[in-house]
Amino acid sequence: MKKIWKSVKVSSYLVFLLGLILTSFNGVFVAEMIKRVGQFKSNSTPREIITFTLGSLGAWILIFFGIYLACVMQASILRQINVFLKRQVARQQLRQPQNPKVTGTISFISNDLNLLVNNYFEPIFNIVSNIGTLTVSVIYMVSIDPLIALLYIAMGFTILIPEQLAKKRLNQAGANFSLQKQTYLDYLKDILSGSTTLKANQALRVGETKLQSTLENSETAQYQMDKLTTKVSFFTHILSGINFILPFGIGLLVISQTHSLSIPSLIAIFLASNQVFNPLMYTVSYFNQITTTKDVRTKVEAIIQDNSTTSWPEAAESTDFSVENRSPFKTLSIKQVTKSFADKVVLNQFSLVVHPHDRILITGKSGAGKSTIFNLLMGVFKPDQGAIDLDGHPLTDPQIFGIIHQQPYIFNQTIAYNLALGQAISRQALLAALDTVQLTTELGADPLTYQAGESGANLSGGQIARIEIARNILRKKPILLVDEVTASLDDQSATHVRKILYALDVAIIEIAHHYNKNGQQANFQQVELINGQAKLIDQTERPT
Structure with missing residues (x-):
């Protein structure tokens, strides 16, 4: 997939990275506000309050400006990737010695490439964004209390277990869905094109029955894939709840016994930990999506390789016909x-x-x-x-x-x-x-x-x-x-x-x-x- 990523302008990546850095602080913004609010007392001066308010407002604007940059640049990068992919598919078909399969090509562009963008490229951007948020949140938590922070982090990684256990089945479900969907589309095109022949030979009802069967197989394959993904998500959320509550209880014990940690600081760690668990859970979901695109990625890579090795007589074309x-x-x-x-x-x-x-x-x-x-x-x-x-x-x-x-x-x-x-x-x-x-x-x-x-x-x-x-x-x-x-x-x-x-x-x-x-x-x-x-x-x- 390297050639696809290289098709994007470097400047787009740089602006996206800038927006991503600013966005990463979104995960700890509210936690830091709560922590600082706990430091105010009844005798706090108006200047301190105004400084806090204006500083918080400026940080908020800066963070959401980063979100704006990241979203706009992600859309720009996906546009460049879409243009590259669709151009590659069209070029590969136009280079075929015989006439290309028009319906199959249009189906591949409108369905498979959309699946690749939605379930591969977009999740990768979301994973990168989540890693940024997670990293800033972890550093923030450790700076407050390393022991409680590490406990939250260590328990957080247990939510990866369901995804790892179901990885093979997710791959199989994605491949089966792709196969059944293409089978349905191929037969639908065939039966629509040959409907006159079926009617003339009293075979239309049989054709409709087979079409219904292929449709049900396609929809069942998607249902099975979605059901498995949902099951993995369910167990992941159960583990995330355990990971939220147990460390918080331990933190309360630390406060009651040692007084080395304040309530606002524990709440800040708790809130920041949410920006560790959620990115982890979403990242697992995004990896699940990525695994469903294995077959499509293989096809796209073959097309790009074919375009890079097949000669094309473009130099022989001319607009001078004298x-x-x-x-x-x-x-x-x-x-x-x-x-x-x-x-x-x-x-x-x-x-x-x-x-x-x-x-x-x-x-x-x-x-x-x-x-x-x-x-x-x-x-x-x-x-x-x-x-x-x-x-x-x-x-x-x-x-x-x-x-x-x-x-x-x-x-x-x-x-x-x-x-x-x-x-x-x-x-x-x-x-x-x-x-x-x-x-x-x-x-x-x-x-x-x-x-x-x-x-x-x-x-x-x-x-x-x-x-x-x-x-x-x-x-x-x-x-x-x-x-x-x-x-x-x-x-x-x-x-x-x-x-x-x-x-x-x-x-x-x-x-x-x-x-x-x-x-x-x-x-x-x-x-x-x-x-x-x-x-x-x-x-x-x-x-x-």
Whole structure:
């Protein structure tokens, strides 16, 4: 967890420490007032009383100013920790080769990270605060009467016994609660998403029964965890009562027999001891909370470690899309590439050569390895054997490729955002790209401000496909990887999209499971994947 603590500004810790020091005297303030009040007599002067009153008021203000500083800085530190944690989780998911699990990620951020902050970081701050109060109180008590003070302190540590005895069970209860809660959330998401299927197959009631069972397991696990924590707290409070009363009785005996201790001083020790026992009890409770976060801490540490060891091509990203700054290519060569998954050989010495302006259609049965080729080119997978070269050198920059997805993702934003994706691209360039894909007149008087809607609800399938093409036009990609972009479109929209696509001055590698040969544009070659190898089916003249 060191990297999390290091994410906080040092100045925040220093101000928090200052507030904590002032706050620590809150535990002995009332005790010292009672002790000093006992020293006043009927003949005390007004000046002595005023001095005492003003001094007490000043100390009170100073202490609560410290409380204010400590609370504000604790909130600031937790804010910095929250920002760091949520950024780490988001970055780790965004770095995944495949699309992240959206629901799982949101659940982890909203539930697990909140649990970590509430049951780990906040208790740690409270423990530190309690240690400060306890330390000042102990020093104060010892300064009045070491024997009585040490008796109070020694007996005070017995309240730690219940927590130590229940520590293992608390860990198990916390882990079980986390597991049962996640099981419920996962099944809830599953049954809501598949409710139509359950209804169609008369299985909705069974699904509801299982959902009810997982809900009850989750709530029971939380109940068992809370019940165990409460039981530990009960025995701790019983011991604390014994620790309060017995030393006080012994103190009264000392006063009656030796007269070495005054009643106000004994009361002061008694009141200060409350600031020893209470911090100890609360500290035990806070440690119990911390133990419930063991699994979450393990996950977070793994995420942070993954982020520190996984490369991320941020340096390759740019807001400069000028064609002059994008290096042209002469030849892309896939040389006898073999790729296996488990015991299945998907590609077996597959070879393909791509030149500028080529139009290549890769076909094959489902599972033949078409998508694997794209993943190899994009660097998601590495070949088991063979090589992928660009102009005679190993391919290292997947940024040369643009991807036209079968189901492009459309953000619930304007068309301008969906094209620029937050990067700095001029309005003129955006409108030019829309004009190229023939969308300028379809989206109203100001197409860039047109709202796409959630998942592109305000757009047709053909318009979504053309926005995806426009994204790649803006970024001047010399090779486009086209993933069955027209598979879900009607014939008219598919023909329109394909006409725009094939008119681009780029090389195109398209994969398709179902395709209409007559719908292809001129000057393309078809390669069929058979047993992991390329078989040239048809080839026409490649344009120069």
